[in-house]
Amino acid sequence: MTRTQKTVFILAAVIAVILGLTINKVLSSKGQGDPTALIDAGIILLPQSRNLPDVKMTDQDGQPVAMDGLKDKWSLLFFGYTFCPDICPTTLAQLRQIKSELPPEAVDKLQIVLVSVDPNRDTPKQLKQYLGYFDPQFKGLTAASVEDLQKLANAVSIPFIPADTSKPNYTVDHSGNLAVIGPDGTQRGFIRAPLNNQKLVAQLPEMLKRK
Known part of the structure; x- marks a missing residue:
């Protein structure tokens, strides 16, 4: 990966966040709660939900999981890996x-889901x-190929x-942002990195009241 390609990658991520901020400003004019407080907490909601690609994953118990199976709960997807030296354990x-x-x-x-960007080392x-060191209820997902993982990551x-x-x-270069998946199994938005614990504790319950 050249320096130019990495620069383009970073700029694309920044543009996505700026787009999200613009979208939430539009939502604020539609009377949907208090989007300003959500934005301040780093929660960026989309005006229209996005369907997830039909990618077959495997969970931390070795069981097959379809991405459309992420339903009934709100899911926070974090794309990271278990050998990550810094951002992953911190997040x-x-x-x-x-x-x-x-x-x-x-x-x-709510459920927290780590999607591995390192299928070469991250077995179920x-x-x-690894997740047991943090919370045994955290879920882990991996795929058979990097291509499948990229398909999902790019879609969100x-x-x-x-x-x-x-x-x-x-090491693997990846974002610290989280993808927010609604109980209908579609992407509803993002949570920007770095996470602000205090503000997220205050605002996540408001987000979770949405349908």
Whole structure:
């Protein structure tokens, strides 16, 4: 991956966030709650939901999962990997803390999902062990190929740069943003990184009241 390609990748992610901010300003004129408070918490809602691609995944228990199976609860999808040296453990620790401070009725409506961008190393067993360090109820998903993972990541506008797996101790360039999936199994928006625990604890229950 050249420096120019990485620059384009970063600019695309920034443009997606700016677009989300613009969209939420439009929503604010339609009287849908208080989008300003949501934006301030880093929650960017889309004016129209997006369908997820028909990608076959495997969960941390080795069971097949269809992406349209993410229904009945709100899901926060974080694209990361278990060998990540910094952003992944920090983000998962924050999500654990946020979840612990939410009211029980909000926790019942929410699930945290780590989508691995490193299928070469992140086996279901590895995902389960790693997530257990944070919260055994966190879910993990991986796919048979990087191409399938990219299809999903690109569909929710959180792309990543596949790693050169021939290098020892390689790392994967990825975003810290979260994709918000509604209980109908469609993408409803994003949560921007870095996460603000206090503001998300205050605003996530409001988001979770939506249908």
